[in-house]
Amino acid sequence: MQSRRDFPMKSIVVVGAQWGDEGKGKVVDYLAASFDYIARCAGGHNAGHTVIFGNDRFVLQLIPCGILRPGKHAVIGSGVVVDPAALVAELDTLAKSGIDITGRLHLSNRAHLIFPYHRQMEKAAEAARGEAKIGTTSRGIGPTYEDKMARHGIRVGDLLNAGRFREKLERVISDKDAVCRATYGVPLDTEGMAEQYLALGERIRPLIADSSELINDALDAGKSVLFEGAQGTMLDIDFGTYPYVTSSNAIAGGACTGLGVGPTRINGVAGITKAYTTRVGSGPFPTEMPDLEAKELRDRGKEYGAVTGRPRRCGWLDLAELRYAVRINGITTLVVQTINITNGITLVVGTASVPGLSIVTPATIGPWTVNKAFSANSETPDRFRPILPTSLAEMFTLRYR
Numbered sequence: 043m044q045s046r047r048d049f050p051m052k053s054i055v056v057v058g059a060q061w062g063d064e065g066k067g068k069v070v071d072y073l074a075a076s077f078d079y080i081a082r083c084a085g086g087h088n089a090g091h092t093v094i095f096g097n098d099r100f101v102l103q104l105i106p107c108g109i110l111r112p113g114k115h116a117v118i119g120s121g122v123v124v125d126p127a128a129l130v131a132e133l134d135t136l137a138k139s140g141i142d143i144t145g146r147l148h149l150s151n152r153a154h155l156i157f158p159y160h161r162q163m164e165k166a167a168e169a170a171r172g173e174a175k176i177g178t179t180s181r182g183i184g185p186t187y188e189d190k191m192a193r194h195g196i197r198v199g200d201l202l203n204a205g206r207f208r209e210k211l212e213r214v215i216s217d218k219d220a221v222c223r224a225t226y227g228v229p230l231d232t233e234g235m236a237e238q239y240l241a242l243g244e245r246i247r248p249l250i251a252d253s254s255e256l257i258n259d260a261l262d263a264g265k266s267v268l269f270e271g272a273q274g275t276m277l278d279i280d281f282g283t284y285p286y287v288t289s290s291n292a293i294a295g296g297a298c299t300g301l302g303v304g305p306t307r308i309n310g311v312a313g314i315t316k317a318y319t320t321r322v323g324s325g326p327f328p329t330e331m332p333d334l335e336a337k338e339l340r341d342r343g344k345e346y347g348a349v350t351g352r353p354r355r356c357g358w359l360d361l362a363e364l365r366y367a368v369r370i371n372g373i374t375t376l377v378v379q380t381i382n383i384t385n386g387i388t389l390v391v392g393t394a395s396v397p398g399l400s401i402v403t404p405a406t407i408g409p410w411t412v413n414k415a416f417s418a419n420s421e422t423p424d425r426f427r428p429i430l431p432t433s434l435a436e437m438f439t440l441r442y443r
């Protein structure tokens with residue numbers, strides 16, 4: 043494994059180079075030791091990673107895992123959509139484990155709030171799509187971003203003023219109720235919602251900040267920032283396999299828009315990939331394995347959703363997809379995870395030809411370069427080529443030159 047010295051930069055983005063679940067949490071947790079701030083820029087509690095810290099096991103969905111390390115600051119940016127009940131549940135878990143977050147956890151006042159009606163409307167919309175459903179995580183993520191773009195979302199900062207919050211919520215609820223009845227034939231269930239949200243608002247009040255000011259001030263003061271992306275490149279709303287995507291910018295550019303930081307302030311982008319590919323939910327997956335092989339890999343890699351428990355679809359490594367991810371994100375370092383899982387399985391790639399991309403492996407293997415051109419969508423039978431021996435260290439890096 044490379045040492046942390048290989049990431050000497052002040053501000054780097056960690057981004058998923060595939061369809062999410064590449065093990066970003068593990069990398070962020072590892073790198074967090076060398077950074078002052080760990081900041082999350084997109085998505086919501088549709089993401090989730092499990093971190094073992096000391097003797098405890100944490101599933102963190104909203105709070106960056108850097109919070110587990112004493113003295114580190116964790117930031118939830120304006121590009122994140124926040125279900126305050128989910129956030130408070132995470133706060134309770136941290137408190138139970140004796141982790142003091144005072145003055146270290148910061149939540150953007152501009153982040154949009156997820157309400158129960160978002161989940162209700164998402165459920166109805168997915169049911170209405172039938173076979174063409176996206177297979178969302180049912181957390182209300184899409185409808186919350188819809189409201190943000192339609193300019194009638196309600197933000198974290200609105201919780202600070204009870205009167206204004208009630209007024210906004212009433213207006214939105216009456217619009218939503220009409221839409222829900224007309225489109226899906228069901229009324230909205232909004233009983234007690236304002237009071238519940240205002241109570242949750244009191245719990246999170248001390249965390250609320252201007253995340254853009256916070257991060258830019260930190261960088262000005264010479265502090266280092268690790269930007270933690272959620273999901274992965276191919277789930278990005280603009281550059282993923284649309285419409286089978288999530289509703290936010292999961293690519294590296296999302297760090298700028300999701301935290302209020304200029305692109306000139308970011309020094310590098312670490313793309314995270316598995317040694318094979320997985321995806322959850324519906325949508326194109328060019329290197330998907332037949333059932334039997336997928337099952338073996340799924341069982342070995344425990345490839346079940348951290349949030350929903352759904353079995354992940356499994357496939358071979360897709361280098362054309364990775365090349366695309368390198369371009370879209372401006373990836374400077376690729377970290378390959380889960381090599382250990384493939385022990386005894388012939389690891390094959392779906393595609394090839396990434397000019398100049400070479401894999402830096404442990405000394406016993408030596409460098410290896412991909413040199414066969416192929417398109418991600420091609421059905422040519424020779425698309426899967428065995429490429430690697432099967433017992434490497436758990437994690438090593440690819441370098442893009």
Ligand code: IMP
Binds near residue numbers: 176179181183277286
């Ligand atoms: P949504 O983000 O819940 O709207 O789901 C949209 C698509 O993104 C679905 O295919 C989900 O399975 C997928 N998705 C969302 N979050 C994650 C994640 O953290 N890992 C993998 N897939 C995800």
